[in-house]
Amino acid sequence: MNTATLDKQTSDKVSFISFIVPEFAYAYKMNMQEAYLYLKKYGGLDFLMKHWWALHTDNSFWAVRDLYDVCYKNGGER
Numbered sequence: 894m895n896t897a898t899l900d901k902q903t904s905d906k907v908s909f910i911s912f913i914v915p916e917f918a919y920a921y922k923m924n925m926q927e928a929y930l931y932l933k934k935y936g937g938l939d940f941l942m943k944h945w946w947a948l949h950t951d952n953s954f955w956a957v958r959d960l961y962d963v964c965y966k967n968g969g970e971r
Contacts, residue, residue, distance in 0.1 A: 909949040910941060913956055920957045935964035 899907070917937075918928035932938040940963045941948065948956040961969075 906945050909945050916953050917957050935969035936967040937964045
């Protein structure tokens with residue numbers, strides 16, 4: 894039986910993303926599905942996947958704000 898485990902970096906990335914998406918949803922009064930779809934539609938999720946390491950070192954307020962700024966620049970209206 895092959896039991897694969899996540900390496901530390903992948904585990905940290907998953908943990909941060911599962912933390913910051915609900916924070917984004919709460920900050921902008923969305924439910925989790927709306928937040929995920931909004932981030933996906935306006936490039937926030939791609940930005941998050943690419944820059945999660947830098948974002949996780951910042952205060953969650955600023956990380957959420959950075960995601961908002963990326964989405965806004967890509968046509969997001971919230």
